[in-house]
Amino acid sequence: MKTIAMSTPAPTELVMSRTFDAPKALVWAAHTEAEHLRHWWGRGNPLDVTIDFRVGGTWRFVETAGGTDHAFRGEFREITAPDTFTWTFEYEPMAGHVAVETYSFTEEDGKTTVTSTTQFTSQKDRDGMIQSGMEAGAEQSYAALDAYLVKLG
């Protein structure tokens, strides 16, 4: 089931939002504390988490999937707890191709919506980051195109 709402408001910008049935403090902690991150960020795969959650602090996650380590890293640029933070995001095999992601957290009726806005320096960077091993299988799909066009509208 698709639960993420996605849009591309600008050529190199991607916005995703997802609502969780949990209070904001908990969802914020899940995004910012190593103890929580290692339980979910790896999608069920083993995840090694190094995180120094302060402005200028760095983070590095290593996800072991299919016998291969995938390392991601970045630096925290802005933090306004518990509402929003901005980090840089880099896939190590694609070092130098840095995306900037801002996460914001809003709570309503005990549910928390996380909205991430990712700014890529170019489309080539985005493709490279995905195609260089993050996920297998670049199936070209008209179904995806249909969904994409609907979301663009």
Add this chain to the structure above:
Amino acid sequence: MTTADPISGIFAALADPTRRAIVARLAEGEATVNELAAPFPISMQAISKHLNVLEKAGLIVRTREAQWRRCRIQPEPLRDVASWVAQYQRLWEERYDSLGTYLDDLQKEKP
């Protein structure tokens, strides 16, 4: 937009709502320029400019039959974009499903 980065050109072309509407209309089938212009309260010149952008991005082709100029969609460049978006979305679906389950577990642990 440089030709070295065609998909940035595609995103730029699709960043405009009128152009997205034109692409959506052409996804249903070919149309003449007049037919395309009909739903929009803007001049034919403005529509022509939009069509130029879409053509340059490789999203449409324009043909001429007798006096009629017709436009049709070229879906291939869009498929590259859609493919990338679909992959990225799938990755985050997995990650966030995993977070959802984890948050549920955490809350169940509470007395």
